[in-house]
Amino acid sequence: MSGPLGRRFDVVVVGAGVLGCAIAAELAQTALSVCVLEAAPDVAEGASKANAGITSSFYAPPPSIECELIGESNDGWEELCGRLNVPYRRIGALTVAFDDDGVRGLDELETQVRAAGVKVERVTGEQARRHEPLLTDECIDALYYPDEGIIDPVRLTWAYAELAALNGAELRFRAPVLDVARDGDGRLSAVVTPEDRIACRYVVNAAGIGSGALSALAGGEEIRMWPRKGQYWILDRDFGQTLSRIVLPVPTPTTRGIEVAPTTNGSVLLGPDAEEGGDAEDRSTSAGNLRKIFAETQRLVPTVSLDRAIKTYAGSRPAADEPVRLRFDARVDNLIHAGNRSTGVSTSPAFGRRVKALLADRGENTAARPDRVTSLPPVPRVLLEADPVTVLDRRPGDAMVVCVCEQVTAAEITAAVTSAVPARSIEGVRKRCRATGGRCQGSICMAGVILLTANAHGIDPGQVGMGPGGGSVGCG
Ligand SMILES: Cc1cc2nc3c(=O)[nH]c(=O)nc-3n(C[C@H](O)[C@H](O)[C@H](O)COP(=O)(O)OP(=O)(O)OC[C@H]3O[C@@H](n4cnc5c(N)ncnc54)[C@H](O)[C@@H]3O)c2cc1C
Known part of the structure; x- marks a missing residue:
């Protein structure tokens, strides 16, 4: 390990994606000193800038940590986004069935959603079309989730980072963690970037797809990670303004499915698909995948049209054997893992609070500082x-x-x-x-x-x- 000894922090958060920034925003409001280290030159450079911006009300059935974290986050979006000036709307979603297989899929899903305590209504095709007039006539049965919402996920990430910085957190960009130092008990005592050696008492591993590498560097558990790429079309807002709800098919065991989703700025997303493996940095789109995405979404909403397409993009979910990690490492006593493959945006508020609770359980003073900043100055939009x-x-x-x-x-x-x-x-x-x-x-x-x-x-x-x-x- 090399590098000059820089400032000492209570907590170093590695990664300035939506999770790292949410955690930093929460911790910076306490007496703990916080530093965020990000390899890229800006916030939201990983999965956090390439997702659909859906605040899910349901994704994984109970009992699961994902289900708990979504539940703990979902009620608070209006309050949080009001304070942080983040565009958000609770617009509702429809999962639609076209045939008997789909109806059986909805039966199973409905049982899971109800077991999670999430608001849901079983509606006929006709009722579903009243919720979303652009929905296909092929829909014979559907689940309507009133608490599904849309958010600007990049703006959310930046807003968390702003709140963290205004509360004294230091955010360093172009600062990849390349090495660590340990004390005699094997606890992490510092992290090393090309510019600096930063002493700390805890490290939060919010490195997205880089979480496995960081854990290995720290002597922590083996975390096998791989990219799960998803591609999208973006349709212009003159079409987007005609769509009211998120529309999606019955999910498969591995994905929520290719959907039609409005965005907070008025456009509409068609996607994402899910391709396992490959290069985590690969953000290219392919004509074949995009054609399939268009065909599948056209079945849900027949009026989607590529005449309205303004852009395509791709991003990779940070997939892992344990898709949601929120706990101390089993080997390294002061390393916290914070990762989420598919619902990092939807669970980010709970991630912040839960990491704070993990530190409180270790006897850290995590009480809110009386002088903390809790909202961002509004900018008229x-x-x-x-x-x-x-x-x-x-x-x-x-x-x-x-x-x-x-x-x-x-x-x-x-x-x-x-x-x-x-x-x-x-x-x-x-x-x-x-x-x-x-x-x-x-x-x-x-x-x-x-x-x-x-x-x-x-x-x-x-x-x-x-x-x-x-x-x-x-x-x-
Ligand atoms: C196609 C797609 C659609 C999705 N749709 C949704 C959705 O609608 N709703 C939802 O809730 N979620 C969705 N997700 C999932 C969501 O985007 C992720 O769960 C979330 O962005 C993960 O955030 P993160 O902060 O953990 O990771 P990231 O945003 O990837 O951030 C990790 C950061 O760590 C940095 N880093 C890595 N290694 C190091 C190191 N050694 N040193 C310093 N920095 C390092 C990286 O540069 C990166 O910026 C989707 C994801 C994809 C790809």
Whole structure:
């Protein structure tokens, strides 16, 4: 192990995805000092930027930790998203059956959902079409889940990171953990990045697909991990505005299925499929998979049309033999595993609270600090305002719309590039406020975004790059 001895922290969280940031946000509100180390240059670079943004009310049957964590998170979304300015809507979902096999699948699913204590209604095809008029006539039976919701998952990740930073957590990017140090009892005493050696009392392994490698590095349990890739179409909001619910088929034992899902910014996602193995960094889409996805979703909602497609993307779920991990390591006493393959967004609030509880069980003082920050300063978002003109009149400085497709003002972009965890690239701006993410994909507004970013950071416009994903952010 090498490197200078940097600051000492109570807790080092490895990974600035939705789980690492949620955990840091929760812990930073206590007396514990927190540092987040992220290999990538920004938050939400792994699975957290390439998912569907669905806040599931049901995924795995009880008894399971996934079922518990979803239950502990689901009721609180309105309150949390209100405090953190994260777009969220509880729109409901329909799981639909086309034939007798599907109906039997719904019977089994209904039993599981009811056992989990999740709100659900069994509805006829006709009733289901009243919930979602675009639903296919082929649907003969369905389950309606009123508590299923949609969220902006990237904005959520950033908001958790902001809250953590405003409460004193240190977030370091381009800081991959490459090594660790142990004390005489085999406990972790420090982690090592290329720049620094950071002493700590606990390490939280929220490294997504990198969790197995990190555990091995720390001398912890063997965690076998592999990517489960999923691909999507994004359809423009002129179609999205006509769809009210998430529509999905009867799930299989391994996946929830390829679905039609509105996003909080008005677009619609078709996908994802599930392909095991391969390269975790591979974010390419393929014509064959996309054709299949389109055909399957067209069966659910016949009016989906590729005339409305604005983009495709892919992301990999961090799959593992134990898909949800939230516990201390069996070998290394002060290493906590925090990982989730398929419902990391939906369970993130509970992950934060449960990690805090694990530390409280070890005798740590996890009481909330009286001076903690619990909400983020609101930034008016013209697109989401019922009466945008009034907002612009009230705040004339906001009136310059830079991104026409997503109606993002200069004020929103400035907030994104000057926040506690600021955007430094075009993709970073897109993640935080959607500018460049609409139907023109930045053709009109990119110059404005670059100038505002360069001004905020005092750099030359030529130094503002696309970002690690080449400007690609999923989730519509
Ligand atoms: C196609 C798809 C659809 C999905 N749909 C949904 C959905 O609708 N709803 C839902 O709830 N969930 C969904 N998920 C699952 C959800 O995206 C994941 O559960 C969640 O993003 C996992 O978050 P994470 O923070 O654990 O991992 P990640 O977001 O992958 O973050 C891990 C981070 O750790 C960093 N890292 C790794 N190793 C190191 C190291 N050694 N040092 C420093 N940093 C390191 C990585 O760079 C990465 O940024 C979906 C996932 C996919 C791929």
